[in-house]
Amino acid sequence: MTPKSKIVFCHGIWADGSCFSKVIPALQADGHEVIAVQYGLDSFEEDVATVIRTINRVGGPVILVGHSYGGATITAAASDERVVGLVYIAAVAPAVGETVQEQLDKYPSDIFSRVEVADGRAWMLPSGTEFFAGDISEEEQKLVWATHYAPVYDLFHQQKITKTPWDTIPSWYILCKQDHTVHPDLQRWVSKRMGAKVFEIESSHVPMLSKPEIVIDVIRQAAASI
DSSP states (O other): OOOOOEEEEEOOTTOOGGGGTTTHHHHHHTTOOEEEOOOOSSOHHHHHHHHHHHHHHHOSSEEEEEETTHHHHHHHHTTSTTEEEEEEESOOOOOTTOOHHHHHHHSOOGGGGGEEEETTEEEEOGGGHHHHSTTSOHHHHHHHHHTOOOOBTTGGGOOOOOSOGGGTSOEEEEEETTOSSSOHHHHHHHHHHHTOEEEEESOOSOHHHHOHHHHHHHHHHHHHHO
16 A cells, blocks of 8 residues: 655744644544644755754655745755655745745735844734734734744845756645735746646635635645645
8 A cells, every 4th residue: 555645844934833733633634644844944954954854754755835935945855755745835936046035026025014133033023914814813813923933034045946846746836815925926926837736715824824624625635646
């Protein structure tokens, strides 16, 4: 029998692995081994190395799921031969020679008017949750802000992708039409370029919190097709 795919989640900035807490239990109940990467947002190179170390804990075959900046880390980590599928959630996806910042500059979004750089990190202001997670309750937005983790200020300039994995690895993309963090037009551009199977939904930047059932369904489709 073909072993069930392992599922490895990779978070974005202003978050950690717990942002997937609403989707992990259902996938575990399906029989998948699931783990969320906890990287420090201190350097892109170290974040990708942490993804690889996390894959080492579960082995293969692996489906990598990346949200936001996590799209960059799964793109880089997909050079690992154990990776058999890629799921992007409102994510960036740089190719060779690109940085995340260059992608964001092409399609500016509202969230960066609510960011303050201090102590070498890029902090989201309390009012930023409007553009980050505007379709969850006010109580949940306050929790998102209280637990948000700020990246090093130049993280988006550090990416160095050596190849484009979607040339050989199947990919899926959850495109969030009400996103004010990663512009929907940027999401359309990167998902079309990679030839992903795209699911356009009415959601803010965090569908794993606002519409977890949709995220679960897309990952299930990816796992079933591998």
